[in-house]
Amino acid sequence: MSDLDDFKATYxxxxxxxxxxxxxxxxxxxxxxxxxxxxxxxxxxxxxxKGGAGAFGFSAMVGFAHxxxxxxxxxRDGRVELTDEVVSLCIRANDIVADHVNAAQSGDDLPADxxxxxxxxxxxxxxxxxxxxxxxxxxxxxxxxxxxxxxxLDAPASGEAPVADAFEAPPMQAETGSWExxxxxxxxxxxxxxxxxxxxxxxxxxxxxxxxxxxxxxxxLSDFEPFAVYCSWEIxxxxxxxxxxxxxxxxxxxxxxxxxxIAQAGSAPFAGASFEDSPAxxxxxxxxxxxxxxSLLALTEDEMNGGPLVADLPEPVAPPEDFAPEPExxxxxxxxxxxxxxxxxxxxxxxxxxxxxxxxxxxxxxPAAKALPAAGEGDEGHRSVGVQSIRVDLDKVDRVVNxxxxxxxTQSMLTQQMDETLxxxxxxxxxxxxxxxxxxxxxxxxxxxxxxxxxxSVFSRMPRLVRELASKTGKKIKLETIGExxxxxxxxxxxxxxxxxxxxxxxxxHGIEDPARRLAAGKGETGTIRLSAEQAGGxxxxxxxxxxxxxxxxxxxxLARDKGIVAPEITPTDEQIDQLIFAPGFSTAEAVSxxxxxxVGMDVVLSNIKKIGGSVHVRSWTGKxxxxxxxxxxxxxxLDVMLVKVGGGPYVVPLSSIVETMQCSRANFERVPSGGRVxxxxxxxxxxxxxxxxxxLPNAVAAEEQFVVLCETEGSQKVALVVDDIIGQQQVVIxxxxxNFERVDGIAGGTILGDGNVALIVDVQGLRSTHIHQNAA
Amino acid sequence: MxxxxxxxxxxxxxxxxxxxxxxxxxxxxxxxxDGKQGLDLLKAESVDVVITDxxxxxxxxxxxxxxxxxxxxxxxxxILILTTETSQDKRDQGKAAGxxxxxxxxxxxxxxxxxxxRVVH
Numbered sequence: 028m029s030d031l032d033d034f035k036a037t038y039x040x041x042x043x044x045x046x047x048x049x050x051x052x053x054x055x056x057x058x059x060x061x062x063x064x065x066x067x068x069x070x071x072x073x074x075x076x077k078g079g080a081g082a083f084g085f086s087a088m089v090g091f092a093h094x095x096x097x098x099x100x101x102x103r104d105g106r107v108e109l110t111d112e113v114v115s116l117c118i119r120a121n122d123i124v125a126d127h128v129n130a131a132q133s134g135d136d137l138p139a140d141x142x143x144x145x146x147x148x149x150x151x152x153x154x155x156x157x158x159x160x161x162x163x164x165x166x167x168x169x170x171x172x173x174x175x176x177x178x179x180l181d182a183p184a185s186g187e188a189p190v191a192d193a194f195e196a197p198p199m200q201a202e203t204g205s206w207e208x209x210x211x212x213x214x215x216x217x218x219x220x221x222x223x224x225x226x227x228x229x230x231x232x233x234x235x236x237x238x239x240x241x242x243x244x245x246x247x248l249s250d251f252e253p254f255a256v257y258c259s260w261e262i263x264x265x266x267x268x269x270x271x272x273x274x275x276x277x278x279x280x281x282x283x284x285x286x287x288x289i290a291q292a293g294s295a296p297f298a299g300a301s302f303e304d305s306p307a308x309x310x311x312x313x314x315x316x317x318x319x320x321x322s323l324l325a326l327t328e329d330e331m332n333g334g335p336l337v338a339d340l341p342e343p344v345a346p347p348e349d350f351a352p353e354p355e356x357x358x359x360x361x362x363x364x365x366x367x368x369x370x371x372x373x374x375x376x377x378x379x380x381x382x383x384x385x386x387x388x389x390x391x392x393x394p395a396a397k398a399l400p401a402a403g404e405g406d407e408g409h410r411s412v413g414v415q416s417i418r419v420d421l422d423k424v425d426r427v428v429n430x431x432x433x434x435x436x437t438q439s440m441l442t443q444q445m446d447e448t449l450x451x452x453x454x455x456x457x458x459x460x461x462x463x464x465x466x467x468x469x470x471x472x473x474x475x476x477x478x479x480x481x482x483x484s485v486f487s488r489m490p491r492l493v494r495e496l497a498s499k500t501g502k503k504i505k506l507e508t509i510g511e512x513x514x515x516x517x518x519x520x521x522x523x524x525x526x527x528x529x530x531x532x533x534x535x536x537h538g539i540e541d542p543a544r545r546l547a548a549g550k551g552e553t554g555t556i557r558l559s560a561e562q563a564g565g566x567x568x569x570x571x572x573x574x575x576x577x578x579x580x581x582x583x584x585x586l587a588r589d590k591g592i593v594a595p596e597i598t599p600t601d602e603q604i605d606q607l608i609f610a611p612g613f614s615t616a617e618a619v620s621x622x623x624x625x626x627v628g629m630d631v632v633l634s635n636i637k638k639i640g641g642s643v644h645v646r647s648w649t650g651k652x653x654x655x656x657x658x659x660x661x662x663x664x665x666l667d668v669m670l671v672k673v674g675g676g677p678y679v680v681p682l683s684s685i686v687e688t689m690q691c692s693r694a695n696f697e698r699v700p701s702g703g704r705v706x707x708x709x710x711x712x713x714x715x716x717x718x719x720x721x722x723x724l725p726n727a728v729a730a731e732e733q734f735v736v737l738c739e740t741e742g743s744q745k746v747a748l749v750v751d752d753i754i755g756q757q758q759v760v761i762x763x764x765x766x767n768f769e770r771v772d773g774i775a776g777g778t779i780l781g782d783g784n785v786a787l788i789v790d791v792q793g794l795r796s797t798h799i800h801q802n803a804a
Numbered sequence: 805m806x807x808x809x810x811x812x813x814x815x816x817x818x819x820x821x822x823x824x825x826x827x828x829x830x831x832x833x834x835x836x837x838d839g840k841q842g843l844d845l846l847k848a849e850s851v852d853v854v855i856t857d858x859x860x861x862x863x864x865x866x867x868x869x870x871x872x873x874x875x876x877x878x879x880x881x882x883i884l885i886l887t888t889e890t891s892q893d894k895r896d897q898g899k900a901a902g903x904x905x906x907x908x909x910x911x912x913x914x915x916x917x918x919x920x921x922r923v924v925h
Contacts, residue, residue, distance in 0.1 A: 030824060033820070034817060034820055034821055034824070037816050037820050038816075038817040040816070041815060041816050041817055067859075067861075071814065071859045071861060075814065075815040075817075075818075075859075078815055078817070078818060078909055078910075079815060079817040081909060082817065082818070082909070082910040217879070217880075218873070218902060219883075219899065219902050219904050220878075220879065220880045220882045220883065220902070220904045221882075221904055221905075221923070222880070222923075224925070225922060225923060225924075225925065229922060279905070280904060280905035280906075280922070280923070283899075418816070
């Protein structure tokens with residue numbers, strides 16, 4: 028059932044887009060933009076979610092969405108007023124729909140009465156204003172017939188109908204199930220592209236059929252109106268146990284567009300009034316009319332070419348050929364009647380008529396004119412009209428990203444192979460390589476751009492969050508967003524939502540003061556949180572800034588000391604104190620508040636951001652506000668690293684975790700009782716990890732010529748990595764060790780350097796954890 | 805001759821399901837995400853039958869059908885309305901606009917094909 032899984036994947040993708048759209052629309056609706064377009068968009072989103080849910084049999088979701096949709100429909104046409112209460116009900120409903128979608132996606136079950144209160148509210152609202160709708164719609168029990176979609180699809184092999192079979196199949200039966208049908212189409216039937224021939228074909232599949240065309244109403248040529256309806260038919264249909272309902276069903280689509288009388292053969296109604304009423308002539312007329320019709324057609328063709336008749340043609344309603352049943356549909360008498368009426372005449376008539384009122388009709392306009400072979404030829408080039416984007420599986424894009432990565436490596440490898448003598452000798456080759464380098468970089472940028480998405484999708488969820496926070500805390504908060512169209516790698520965006528939510532919660536909860544305090548501090552009542560995104564070099568900066576009270580450093584420091592995060596003898600700088608809010612287990616709120624709470628602090632933000640290769644920095648101004656800056660890589664596939672040497676071999680350390688590098692002697696390392704070693708850096712003791720020792724490599728340089736790479740790990744903990752040499756910064760393409768080899772502790776992955784050598788990526792966080800573990804053991 | 809079906813729906817899920825069902829049944833499938841796109845496609849392509857959703861952005865199904873008929877170029881092009889509406893309203897509106905017939909969502913594949921065969925030659 029992989030097809031079904033594919034559809035589901037498409038569906039859930041679509042749902043998440045629709046839910047985002049709902050958020051956006053309601054943000055605007057809440058802000059007072061209650062126009063019809065927004066309501067329609069909301070309705071459509073819910074409608075689409077419901078439609079897919081129905082197809083996959085998510086009946087609980089369908090039930091809820093249906094009730095919600097019904098309310099929206101009532102709101103749309105004004106039966107229910109869109110009050111603030113309705114808006115907030117809708118916002119809650121969106122969450123419930125989202126929960127349904129999530130539950131369906133993860134295969135979880137929601138409680139049976141999930142959203143029952145809201146649903147009851149919908150019903151009440153929907154009933155409240157419309158007394159005549161006593162019964163209401165079947166909101167409670169929306170019945171879903173679920174049919175798996177892809178089974179037994181080899182049934183009908185093409186659009187061809189089994190006409191011949193239908194005529195042969197049912198043998199002549201006793202007249203018990205014999206019906207007589209009188210069928211008089213109206214113009215509207217043709218205007219809606221229904222075709223009596225197709226109806227006959229369908230009827231013929233029900234039993235043995237005889238069709239007689241009644242042409243008595245065809246007027247003299249002078250009165251002939253090409254698009255008027257002059258034909259009606261009488262059909263005799265016989266099959267055992269053929270019900271009237273089965274016949275009626277054939278005429279389902281043309282109900283109201285024709286007069287139809289169905290009666291048991293020989294019964295009174297058929298011979299009675301309804302038949303007599305119609306101005307038709309006797310049933311046998313068809314055969315007798317044959318010569319007249321032929322001459323009519325011949326004449327018509329001539330006249331049409333002449334022109335004048337064509338000029339006052341009424342609006343085209345039905346193709347002329349529809350006026351006559353084709354021989355296959357009328358095997359009995361009628362067939363003879365039309366044998367002499369050449370099909371070409373009809374086509375010619377169609378051709379003759381068409382260009383006159385619509386000169387642009389260069390192509391045959393009607394599929395019905397199938398005799399014309401030109402239909403659809405030469406159209407191939409226009410296939411993609413109206414399509415500006417395509418959807419591509421992310422895997423495919425990643426494959427391209429990967430290959431481009433390889434290309435970049437090969438290219439830089441080639442460049443490095445060129446030593447001075449080669450450069451002097453092969454100038455053309457050098458020029459070629461330079462062009463290659465340029466093109467490769469361009470290609471890399473373009474490919475990365477494919478994966479990039481505007482941060483808007485995340486930013487758009489925040490206005491609502493801020494509103495909720497404001498109402499919960501009783502504060503007045505305004506959210507400003509800047510740079511929503513800044514693009515970041517899709518994976519980064521997906522990881523961004525949680526940290527950002529947390530940071531904004533933090534700002535609203537701890538940063539912005541309540542209105543009274545703000546007024547007392549000489550600020551406006553309403554606090555502002557500014558959320559902005561911008562590109563800075565190879566990074567994206569996301570800044571959450573508030574104009575609140577700033578970080579209460581005194582309290583933060585006291586708390587940090589109480590929790591043992593900062594040793595009593597150390598006096599951190601203001602900036603260091605600010606960073607403490609990211610320390611694990613740190614929370615400045617004395618009581619765990621409903622908002623920032625949930626038992627996790629800002630340290631989670633930091634670790635989430637680190638996971639995607641980013642960093643967080645906080646800066647605060649007492650009484651003026653706080654600014655938190657997220658620095659994120661543009662992409663995850665390429666990593667900015669510091670290339671170092673350990674035991675003679677190359678290793679790389681992710682640049683995002685490096686604080687500084689320095690040269691120092693082993694003599695500076697101090698032993699601590701636990702057996703580990705530490706290095707004092709500006710009064711702070713930092714744990715030392717000797718990479719050579721850790722990886723079992725020989726010492727390649729003298730003890731006093733060691734280099735130290737100072738790294739920051741999760742929760743602002745620092746470690747000093749001891750390496751032999753520092754070579755420089757560069758970008759590398761990450762290769763997974765797990766996929767190509769196996770997981771190795773302390774190594775985050777591998778990469779291939781420009782000279783073709785493999786370098787391992789040091790997993791700073793992992794190293795630190797295992798180190799602590801080893802020391803403890 | 806392979807019949808060409810133009811499917812018009814703003815839901816990618818529905819488009820994908822239609823595509824699967826129809827192409828398995830031997831139809832050639834064209835896709836549009838709203839009435840406007842559908843109309844543009846019809847200008848350039850010849851199709852044998854159209855299946856359209858009603859609720860769509862930019863141009864909804866009703867407008868789309870009206871516009872198709874108003875061109876005067878597609879008088880006998882069967883247009884099927886895809887609808888989940890339990891009420892008769894949308895269906896009637898679609899018919900009044902010039903719709904040939906309808907398909908009720910969620911559709912099962914065999915029913916879908918048989919409805920199409922009802923309206924094409």
